[in-house]
Amino acid sequence: MASVVIYTRQFCGYCSAAKKLLxxxxxxxxxxxATYAPDIRQQMIERSNGGTTFPQIFINNAHVGGCDDLHALERAGKLDAMLAA
Structure with a gap:
């Protein structure tokens, strides 16, 4: 199973939707x-090459993007292969 990391904040509907799919x-x-942790937010921005919106998702250390990107991978039939790697 792949290593999945997701940067979130509280009260974020996109974060909830991405986590629900996973x-x-x-x-x-x-x-x-990262709700109350500016250091974690900064780590997320650096790791995602400037991504400031939530969530930011990584699969096997590859930046996937946000919730819409995750769902697009699912619709394209590519997410399961990434998660199986």
């Missing part, structure tokens, strides 16, 4: 809540 697939992920 959970329905049975994917375990490491969540970094």
């Amino acid at each position: 959970e329905t697939k049975g994917v375990k992920f490491l969540e970094h809540d």
Whole structure:
């Protein structure tokens, strides 16, 4: 199973939707809540090459993007292969 990391913040509908998709697939992920942690937010921005919106998602250290990007991978039939790697 792939290593999945997701940077989130509280009260973020996109964060909830991304986590729900991963959970329905049975994917375990490491969540970094940046709500009150500017250092975690800065780490996310650097790791995602400037991504400032939430969530920011990484699969096997590859930046996937946000919630819309994750769902686009699912619709294209590419997400399962990434998660299986």
